[in-house]
Amino acid sequence: GENVEQHPSTLSVQEGDSAVIKCTYSDSASNYFPWYKQELGKGPQLIIDIRSNVGEKKDQRIAVTLNKTAKHFSLHITETQPEDSAVYFCAAPFNQAGTALIFGKGTTLSVSS
């Protein structure tokens, strides 16, 4: 089955800096890669996703890049703000139908002002 590795496990940046979180996956047939953000005391929430027919997707200060050859994808946050502090999870399809997801172990991002 699919396996997702996520790095780093913790990341500390100064406000205004950029942050990058990287994930690798094992199943070359996987075609959907979402990123979820979990704030303290809440459930995770989708912030951006990418499908395998594109290499990059942007939404304001966040972007995701996908390298299918190398089987890795990354989350980029620019101009970080204190409210970006949270746990971020990458994911890939758990099954061929894509019904379920398998998540990485998470990255705790701390943005200090």
Added chain:
Amino acid sequence: DVKVTQSSRYLVKRTGEKVFLECVQDMDHENMFWYRQDPGLGLRLIYFSYDVKMKEKGDIPEGYSVSREKKERFSLILESASTNQTSMYLCASSLRDRGDPYEQYFGPGTRLTVT
């Protein structure tokens, strides 16, 4: 607004008890999921369901069972709770359309402590 609710935020049970965790969603989603979240291990999929009375094993189904009798409700059952099942349990739901993956909406979680 999609809403996923879980029956309890905090639950304390004794070893050997049968435990029911309930999840309800109000957006007519076909898919529902149960995860457990532990520090350093991320979110691990226990079971999921793509229709009433249908269930599929996730990554870590051992020690758990599920029930989906109505579309909006998905229950996680610990037949005989053990201390290693102490964890945060998260429920989620999503649409299903020709198998394409859709956004999962999560509940706030139930922190279960087994003593």
